[in-house]
Amino acid sequence: MNNKEKYRAFCIKELGIPIFIKDWWLDAVCGKVGWDVAIVEKGGEIVGCLPYCLRSRKGFKVIYLPKLTQTMGPFIKYPESQKCDTRLAYEKEIFSSLTDQLPEVAHFCQSFNYSITNWLPFYWKGFRQTTRYTYVIESLENLDSIWKNFSANLRNEIRKAEKLVVAKTSSDLDSFYKLNKMTFDRQNLTIPYSFDFIANLDNVCAANNCRRIFFAFDSQNRIHAAIYLIWDSNSAYYLMGGGDPELRNSQAASLLMWEAIKFSATVTKKFDFEGSMIESVERFCRSFGTVQKPYFQIFRTSSKVYKLLNGLREILR
Numbered sequence: 001m002n003n004k005e006k007y008r009a010f011c012i013k014e015l016g017i018p019i020f021i022k023d024w025w026l027d028a029v030c031g032k033v034g035w036d037v038a039i040v041e042k043g044g045e046i047v048g049c050l051p052y053c054l055r056s057r058k059g060f061k062v063i064y065l066p067k068l069t070q071t072m073g074p075f076i077k078y079p080e081s082q083k084c085d086t087r088l089a090y091e092k093e094i095f096s097s098l099t100d101q102l103p104e105v106a107h108f109c110q111s112f113n114y115s116i117t118n119w120l121p122f123y124w125k126g127f128r129q130t131t132r133y134t135y136v137i138e139s140l141e142n143l144d145s146i147w148k149n150f151s152a153n154l155r156n157e158i159r160k161a162e163k164l165v166v167a168k169t170s171s172d173l174d175s176f177y178k179l180n181k182m183t184f185d186r187q188n189l190t191i192p193y194s195f196d197f198i199a200n201l202d203n204v205c206a207a208n209n210c211r212r213i214f215f216a217f218d219s220q221n222r223i224h225a226a227i228y229l230i231w232d233s234n235s236a237y238y239l240m241g242g243g244d245p246e247l248r249n250s251q252a253a254s255l256l257m258w259e260a261i262k263f264s265a266t267v268t269k270k271f272d273f274e275g276s277m278i279e280s281v282e283r284f285c286r287s288f289g290t291v292q293k294p295y296f297q298i299f300r301t302s303s304k305v306y307k308l309l310n311g312l313r314e315i316l317r
Contacts, residue, residue, distance in 0.1 A: 007037045010046045019232040028204045029066035038101035048094035050074045060106035073112030095121035106303035114295040127300040134275030135290035140265035149289025161255035165216040179226045179242035186245045216252035224252035236264035237272045
């Protein structure tokens with residue numbers, strides 16, 4: 001078997017692989033021929049892997065982060081009871097082997113899962129990083145405790161919304177996409193993915209039983225807001241959301257997030273808001289009593305021409 005075939009088999013038996021690097025997710029967001037994977041094996045078993053998506057951008061081959069994919073990066077299976085220095089040496093060995101297998105590209109850019117706290121082996125290979133943040137409820141075991149950790153304003157918003165709307169789940173992707181697009185339209189932004197793109201992704205998520213779409217309806221059957229939730233064995237993720245700009249005062253989005261958190265407690269361990277570097281979004285995520293989690297965006301530009309063209313684009317913005 002080639003690396004990709006070995007990885008597909010690995011994804012079936014290794015339940016701890018994050019959803020964003022599962023083979024079926026990569027098929028959906030990159031295309032079945034648009035991704036590959038570097039692997040490290042010991043004793044015939046995969047102990048480290050680094051999936052990556054490839055595409056051509058203005059004539060240059062690049063490794064990129066696909067749409068609606070929060071993080072990628074490496075995944076490691078650690079031996080039991082490693083000492084700290086042994087673990088770091090193990091990571092250096094695995095990460096070095098993985099990066100050596102990457103194809104030659106003009107530019108590499110991935111965001112790593114926040115569980116990857118050691119990017120030093122990548123630095124030694126010429127990569128650079130910037131730190132980004134997500135916000136996580138680290139345990140969903142005690143919903144009463146989670147509620148008490150919400151800010152007072154957030155609890156008031158949820159109580160207000162409960163009097164105005166009812167939360168329901170539905171597979172109505174058309175209605176969800178319209179609401180999602182409204183959020184971008186309100187900010188004079190172009191929605192970065194097509195309906196066909198998320199329809200394909202929704203189909204595979206539904207087939208793998210790892211998504212719910214929550215809607216908030218009022219007594220006139222108007223939809224105030226909607227959020228799209230996905231999950232794996234370790235965490236749920238707030239993937240997308242949207243709301244009607246004319247109905248924002250109902251605070252329906254806050255209620256839906258609470259409903260999604262309660263549901264997530266029945267299927268997984270944590271809740272990841274996927275974070276944001278936008279100040280107003282950060283404030284909303286923080287109000288849920290979350291823990292701020294730094295994660296690394298790793299990049300390397302090998303082509304001087306690509307670097308020059310990118311620099312010119314930044315200047316001309």
